[in-house]
Amino acid sequence: MKAAIVNGAGETPVYADFREPQADDHHVVVRVKAAAISQLAKARAAGTHYSSAIAHPFIAGIDGAGYLSSGEPVYFLAFSSPWGSMAEQTLVAAQAIVPLPATLDPLIAAAIANPGMSSWAALTRRAHLRKDETVLINGATGTSGNLAVRIARHLGAGKIIATGRNLQALEKLRTEGADITLTLDQLPTELPALMEQGIDVVLDYLWGQSALDIMLAAVAGGDKVVRFVQIGSLSGQEISLPSKLLRSSGLTLMGSGLGSVSNTELLASIGEFLQAAALRDFSIPFRQRPLSEVNVAWSEDDSRCRTVFTL
Numbered sequence: 391m392k393a394a395i396v397n398g399a400g401e402t403p404v405y406a407d408f409r410e411p412q413a414d415d416h417h418v419v420v421r422v423k424a425a426a427i428s429q430l431a432k433a434r435a436a437g438t439h440y441s442s443a444i445a446h447p448f449i450a451g452i453d454g455a456g457y458l459s460s461g462e463p464v465y466f467l468a469f470s471s472p473w474g475s476m477a478e479q480t481l482v483a484a485q486a487i488v489p490l491p492a493t494l495d496p497l498i499a500a501a502i503a504n505p506g507m508s509s510w511a512a513l514t515r516r517a518h519l520r521k522d523e524t525v526l527i528n529g530a531t532g533t534s535g536n537l538a539v540r541i542a543r544h545l546g547a548g549k550i551i552a553t554g555r556n557l558q559a560l561e562k563l564r565t566e567g568a569d570i571t572l573t574l575d576q577l578p579t580e581l582p583a584l585m586e587q588g589i590d591v592v593l594d595y596l597w598g599q600s601a602l603d604i605m606l607a608a609v610a611g612g613d614k615v616v617r618f619v620q621i622g623s624l625s626g627q628e629i630s631l632p633s634k635l636l637r638s639s640g641l642t643l644m645g646s647g648l649g650s651v652s653n654t655e656l657l658a659s660i661g662e663f664l665q666a667a668a669l670r671d672f673s674i675p676f677r678q679r680p681l682s683e684v685n686v687a688w689s690e691d692d693s694r695c696r697t698v699f700t701l
Contacts, residue, residue, distance in 0.1 A: 393477030394450040394684040394699070399437030402689065403450040403476065405682050411473060411481035418458060420466050420482050424500035425454030425475040426676070427688065427697045429622065430648075444471045450684070451475030451699075453504055455496035463490040465499050465664060467657065476681060478701050486653070488661040491668035501676040501698050502537065502667060503660055509538035509593055511659040512619045512646035513545055517591040522548035524588055528604060529595030529624060530568065531559035533674050533696055538593055540672060541663070543567040547591075551584065553577065553600065574600045581607035585616070592618040598625025605631070608641045615640035621647065 391410050394403035413419045431452045434444065453467050454475035466482045468474050473481040490499055509527075513519040525547045529535045531554030542550050552568040554560050560571040572580055577600055585607045594601050597620065608616045618641060635641060644650070651659070666672070676696040679687050684699060691697040 391478040392681065392701075394474070394681060395447050396435045396450050397447045399446070401435075403435060403684050405684050408447075408449060408477060411479055413481070416484060417470065417481045418484055418487070419479055420454075420456040420458060420464065420487070421479055422454050422456040422475060422477060422701050423463075423496045424456070424701070425451045425681075425699050426500045426504065427691045427699075428452065428504045429624075430504065431474075432688075432691075448472035449474035449477045449480065451477075453500070454480075455490060455500040455503075458487075463492070463496055464488060465490055465503055465660060467653075467660075476684065476699055486657065488657055488664060491665060494664060494668045497676075497678065497698055497700065498673060499664060499667070501696050502672050502674055503664065505534035505674065505696075506537050506541060506663045506667070506672060507656065507660045508534050508595075508621050508646070509541045510545075510663040511651050511656060512593055512621055513542060513591070514662070515651050515655050515659060516619050516644055516646040517593075517617045519545055519547065519591055521546040523590035524549040524551070525591045525593065526551040526553070526584075526589050526604065527568075527593045527595070528553045528600055529622065530554050530563055530571075531556045532595060532624070533694070534622065535593075535595050536563065536566070537672060537674060538595075539563055539567045542593075544666060544670065551589065574603075577603040577607070582610040585610060585614075588614060589616055592616060594618065594620050595622040596625040597623040597627065597629060599629070600625060602629050602631070605635050605639075605641060605643075609635055609639040615642060618643045620645045 393408040451474040465488045467486040530552035551570045681699040
């Protein structure tokens, strides 16, 4: 069968032949319909993600949508090395499958599941968002952050603050649920006053200086508890974090991702999100491409418009 194969750490996947999967007592074969490029898929292919202990060669991709042998449409997570999602067929752990709502297009499911899951799991499993709380989304102009604005509103947030670098994208977020938008340069001056008014939950997709600015503002805002959930690190992997930020404020720092959320809860989050997506519009821009173009499409993919491979 054909698949997108990673032959070495940091190498771009190539479209080539790979052995066909065989079901066993704990795994099922999924006929793949669609699989999207994600930051996690890229990081695992590059060997830079903390979950990247994979022998080569392996099939790229960590999730997708497809069909069981019965014809039932499903979304799946593909973490059983070497069986990634970007192949005509793949081998999936039986417990890593979520039924797809009949009204949800598999291509849309493949496009939205990974970025949508990031905020759905963070808000429901880590921050335990309560109705009418205020949520700040740091890095809201990317695909995941954009979805996070709509998901936070769907889950009952009372006020949503969105931050980012792109002014045009920030303005658009005002039409999609954001009440207040701030550029990253505005955080040191504008955020302390907003913290005093009350920010309950922070979803951070960036890390780096903007994350530190938000934590400093939490200290200036007094003793109110701020649940800071770290999700992504597009602005850098490390910051210098003074210990007093945690001792002198109500700041609670946690992460959300593989490991901090169990696989069971991760799949439950995805299932809840996909059920919600069948009832309301959580669509995002995506570009449909045949898997045979993976070698070129891999480097052309960006955070503004997802690439979804079809088979």
